[in-house]
Amino acid sequence: MEKADVVIVGAGPSGSSIAYFLAELGVDVILIDKSNFPREKICGDGLGPRSIKMLNKIGLSDWLSSSGYYRCDRIRLFSNSGAYFESKIPSEDTPYPHFYITTRADFDQKLVETAAVAGARVFMGCKAIDLVASGGTLKGVRVDNGGIIKEIPCRVVICADGTHGTFTRRTGIKCIKPHALAVRVYCANIKGLDDCINIYLDKRIPEGYAWVFPVSKENANIGVGLSCHMMRRYDIEIKGLLDWFLTEKATYPLDLSSAIMITDVKGAYLRMGYGRHKVLVDGILLAGDAASLVNPLSGEGIAYALESGEIAAYAVKAALDKGDVSSKALASYKDELDRHFLMDHRVYEFLRWLACKPKWMDRAIRKGRENPNFAAKFVSVMMSTARPTSIFSPEMLRCYLGP
Ligand SMILES: Cc1cc2nc3c(=O)[nH]c(=O)nc-3n(C[C@H](O)[C@H](O)[C@H](O)COP(=O)(O)OP(=O)(O)OC[C@H]3O[C@@H](n4cnc5c(N)ncnc54)[C@H](O)[C@@H]3O)c2cc1C
Secondary structure, eight states: OOOOSEEEEOOSHHHHHHHHHHHHTTOOEEEEESSOSSOOOOSOOEEOHHHHHHHHHTTOHHHHHHTTOEEEOEEEEEOTTSOEEEEEOOTTTOSOOOEEEOOHHHHHHHHHHHHHHHTOEEEESEEEEEEEEETTEEEEEEEEETTEEEEEEOSEEEEOOTTTOSGGGGGTOOOOOOOEEEEEEEEEOOBSOOSEEEEEOOTTSTTEEEEEEESSSSOEEEEEEEEHHHHHHTTOOHHHHHHHHHHTSOOTTSBOTTOEEOSOOEEEEEOBOSSSSOOEETTEEEOGGGGTOBOTTTOOOHHHHHHHHHHHHHHHHHHHHHTOOSTTTTHHHHHHHIIIIIHHHHHHHHHHHHHTOHHHHHHHHHHHHHOHHHHHHHHHHHTTSSOGGGGGSHHHHHHHHOO
16 A cells, blocks of 8 residues: 655645655655646636746746746736736846746646656545544545545645645634635637736726736636625626626727637635634644635735745654654744745735725826836735835835825
């Protein structure tokens, strides 16, 4: 029977990243996923500067730049009134001031392959169904591997099963409910696509936004995401909202009037806002969306999934080396996540609330048109290449509040 020091449940960006870093550290690791890869994952497909930085660490930057994925160097941010500013992602805040739009089927497959090359053993079509414990001590994971129930003995289990995964519940940790819902569709025949990703704020999309992320000069991943709380409060039907965006919303300088949907509209929930539930118990860690690491303002989650993977790998390696995988021995994982995300996520939640005020955002967009430095810092905060508090710096406030 297969056994390992660590079993990772879920081979999305968080699981594959942990598997890669652990294998590089010489740890015996098994990565499993219930799906057979390549598999579709509902996503905006945007890899921002922080994701690209992590892919560089994983040795995938050449693959990314040579794979033909669409690259964007600028962001266009629209206010409720249709006014917009454009800005580059400032290079003083990141060595990777771009966006790539990939497909998750390819991207996640490449990450899994990279983890396997590093030494992780990978089992696809293998669903984790329960934890195995004896006398209160973790002994492994029970899996359904193509209809055959097996146990994989291990010392540490990582739950990287995403927002929709149900395996995390087996740990007894009560995760928060997903905060937001988003839907996306791929469209062809769009006019005006260039090297900008496009983000539309609108009072019809409270606590959310619509996006147009180009995948070619004519095709784009188009979607809309907003908080579940606002959907309930204003009785918003999200597919209807996307339909309105595609057919009625003024999107100039993009022209969606002849856009043709080339896929079905599909949606998924986002569990965002780190720090509201446990991320570890004895022998078990949660990573990526399972740890609610999606950015509460932007909905970006891939970067944090990859980052939590690296942080988890070092914490697990240190605990294994000490021969102690208790929650106390693994606590450096939570400490590091707190240091990276706790304060920032609270500030992003506040910014999400501010972004809901059309008058304030209209003013921010106007200021961004007038002052490129203001626009650039705004974009850095949205892309989380600058700390969110930097939006309240004296220069930013002077510009925003000035005439
Ligand atoms: C509509 C939408 C648009 C988005 N757009 C963006 C974007 O443009 N950029 C961005 O950075 N983020 C975006 N996100 C967020 C991003 O998709 C997630 O943050 C990211 O996928 C999290 O990675 P993960 O590895 O934690 O989880 P996932 O990618 O969800 O991977 C979890 C894996 O676990 C597997 N699994 C689940 N249960 C089990 C089990 N019991 N046994 C075995 N395997 C299991 C699943 O099959 C899956 O492969 C978007 C999300 C949505 C919903």
